[in-house]
Amino acid sequence: MELQELKDLLKKSGIVGAGGAGFPTYAKLSYDVNTVILNGAECEPLFRVDQNLLATHTDEILTGLSLVVEAVGAKEGILAYKEHYHEADEAVERVIYKYPRLRKKLLKDGYPAGDEVVLVYETTGRVVPQGGIPINVGAMVMNVETAFNVYNAVEKKEPVTYKYLTVGGAVNEPKTLRVPIGTKFGDLIKEAGGPSIESYKLLVGGPMTGVIGSLNDTVTKTTKGIFVLPMDNPIIELREYRLKVALKRAMGVCSQCRMCTDLCPRNLLGHSIEPHKIMNSLAFGLDYNSEVFVNALACCECNLCSAYACHQGLNPKAIIADLKGRLRANGVKLPKIDSKVKDEREFRRVPVGRVVARLKLTKFNVDAPLNEMTLEPNILTIKTRQSIGAPVTLVVNKGDKVESGQVIGNIDEKSLGVFLHSPIDGIIDEVNKDYLVIRREG
Ligand code: SF4
Ligand code: SF4
Numbered sequence: 001m002e003l004q005e006l007k008d009l010l011k012k013s014g015i016v017g018a019g020g021a022g023f024p025t026y027a028k029l030s031y032d033v034n035t036v037i038l039n040g041a042e043c044e045p046l047f048r049v050d051q052n053l054l055a056t057h058t059d060e061i062l063t064g065l066s067l068v069v070e071a072v073g074a075k076e077g078i079l080a081y082k083e084h085y086h087e088a089d090e091a092v093e094r095v096i097y098k099y100p101r102l103r104k105k106l107l108k109d110g111y112p113a114g115d116e117v118v119l120v121y122e123t124t125g126r127v128v129p130q131g132g133i134p135i136n137v138g139a140m141v142m143n144v145e146t147a148f149n150v151y152n153a154v155e156k157k158e159p160v161t162y163k164y165l166t167v168g169g170a171v172n173e174p175k176t177l178r179v180p181i182g183t184k185f186g187d188l189i190k191e192a193g194g195p196s197i198e199s200y201k202l203l204v205g206g207p208m209t210g211v212i213g214s215l216n217d218t219v220t221k222t223t224k225g226i227f228v229l230p231m232d233n234p235i236i237e238l239r240e241y242r243l244k245v246a247l248k249r250a251m252g253v254c255s256q257c258r259m260c261t262d263l264c265p266r267n268l269l270g271h272s273i274e275p276h277k278i279m280n281s282l283a284f285g286l287d288y289n290s291e292v293f294v295n296a297l298a299c300c301e302c303n304l305c306s307a308y309a310c311h312q313g314l315n316p317k318a319i320i321a322d323l324k325g326r327l328r329a330n331g332v333k334l335p336k337i338d339s340k341v342k343d344e345r346e347f348r349r350v351p352v353g354r355v356v357a358r359l360k361l362t363k364f365n366v367d368a369p370l371n372e373m374t375l376e377p378n379i380l381t382i383k384t385r386q387s388i389g390a391p392v393t394l395v396v397n398k399g400d401k402v403e404s405g406q407v408i409g410n411i412d413e414k415s416l417g418v419f420l421h422s423p424i425d426g427i428i429d430e431v432n433k434d435y436l437v438i439r440r441e442g
Helices: 003-012 049-056 058-072 086-098 116-124 144-155 185-191 234-239 243-253 275-283 290-298 304-309 316-329 343-348 352-358
Strands: 035-040 076-082 102-107 139-143 162-169 175-180 200-204 211-213 225-230 379-383 407-410 426-431 435-440
Touching: 003 058, 003 144, 035 049, 035 058, 035 116, 035 144, 049 058, 049 076, 049 086, 049 144, 049 162, 058 076, 058 086, 058 102, 058 139, 058 144, 076 086, 076 116, 086 102, 102 116, 116 139, 139 144, 162 185, 175 185, 185 200, 185 225, 200 234, 211 234, 225 234, 234 304, 243 275, 243 316, 275 290, 275 316, 290 316, 304 316, 304 352
Parallel strands: 035 076, 035 139, 076 102, 162 225
Antiparallel strands: 162 175, 200 211, 200 225, 379 435, 426 435
């Protein structure tokens, strides 16, 4: 398929990155890409979506990846997943001979293996320059489920209306499910056998990068997992940190041991982020060295410094994320510079098992088998903003009848964003600028 034809189809099919912030996939496709990397690292602890999908929908995913490789004219596509994903690997081994432009790269265990910049280096040896993006080194990264969605759009003419996600933590039956976009989190917890503890918080997204959510919130195109966690779990405590307190504590107890910097995955790739210096400068109100602050923009917010590295229980990531927001609001940009990978990087790899243990998640680190017999809720609440980019313009009104797969929101040609579709046959019960509610017919 021609590149422009594929881009138009992906936009109209509502495809965004299914594994992260949800960048519209069509906007990543370009003739400058010579390597397309399938991100199956699933670096967040407890997620099981990509390994399950790769093991069960192997041909579809490899076809989706090949379609992109061919359309952009890339030299090759690389399937990247961890060496201990045995089931996925066996499934790939059975079919990869049919795809001459694809090869696999097994990744060593470590967090954050799925960070785009880390993944590009691990699979190609190329270092994305600080302040740059993978295309600067000819690479494009695409999540496993995104490749599956490309296959569905091209071969089956199906837009994105369902999402695969893991429901885990303190639930009676951890599962990986396929559910309509707009499904309530509360329904997902029930489907996973209900909570196994009385008092809990809900974490939406992975333990390292997720946020605290509510049972009434609903699935979007980027929801990859939800987890029930005890109130006193360290992740919950970290998320509930107040910024002012974080700064005061940094002032009081940061020992400047620099563990946060020594384990920082971006620093190890040669980017200039140095969290210990930011902590020192911010905590003591020192603002004479603006470079230290600007370098905060190189942080990928993996949370390794706060959730794992810091022996004082400080929260450099939260402080840096806030700083990044303020720098961006003032139009500050990170200078693009070439980076030199540090020699010690190989020895500073942080095994996911160690992260799991540190976060008191070991008992929740279990299988979450894929169940494709989806939940079919009667009411779906679908947000108009599902991912990075502009919100859609709704093209339906209260009382309208809609069919499964019908466009309910579109986006003009010039805006970055993708179309939105109804997952079910139903009636529009409510419409406003933030969301719409669809009630299943019958
Ligand atoms: S690891 Fe913690 S104590 Fe050490 S320098 Fe970083 S923030 Fe300070
Ligand atoms: S969150 Fe911390 S460890 Fe991760 S990139 Fe940012 S500064 Fe480095």
